[in-house]
Amino acid sequence: DIVLTQSPATLSLSPGERATLSCRASQNIAFYLAWYQQKPGQAPRLLIFDASKRASGIPGRFSGSGSGTDFTLTISSLEPEDFAVYFCQQRSGWPLTFGGGTKVEIK
């Protein structure tokens, strides 16, 4: 199975700051990576797919980059509603797998 390792586990930042989240794959997955946001008690929300394409309705402050084994999700300026858990997911190989998540919390 392809293992996705996210870092850091927790990111403590203030509103308005830039958030940089990392996802590393255990083998080359080309650009077949997505990012999701999940808040307590809610279903996940697709933010980014194919490493860098924003999903419908996602604000421009969210951007994704990377290919191969190293990927980054950047939130350019944190809004209060962005404090949540973020996780990555690959569709390059079976089974589809997810990272363990990064919690972005208010500092």
Place this chain on the structure above:
Amino acid sequence: QVQLVQSGAEVKKPGASVRVSCKTSGYTFTDYYIHWMRRAPGQGLEWMGWINPKSGAIKYAQKFEGRVTMTRDTSITTAYMELSSLASDDTAVYYCARDRGNDIWSGYFDYWGQGPLVTVSS
């Protein structure tokens, strides 16, 4: 608007089976694959498999082969996931999610159900 509404929380005894439903609305049911995932307490998300509502074709994660069955009823735009031989480590929130590909598999999930908790306990 697109909605996936799942059945409610369940409590099951070890060895039993559970069936979770996923009622969809707001789009053409047969145009989008449905995936099933779960999240055990304190764990990450785990993909279980998908079903193509148009053809009924399925693909299961090897871990669940022989224990999971995914079906659909196109007349009521509902997908189902049944997991048998339950054990305590099957306690988890079970999600259905729509594949974002229109009439094509993409492997990404754009709409999710609310995810009922299935508790396995004697």
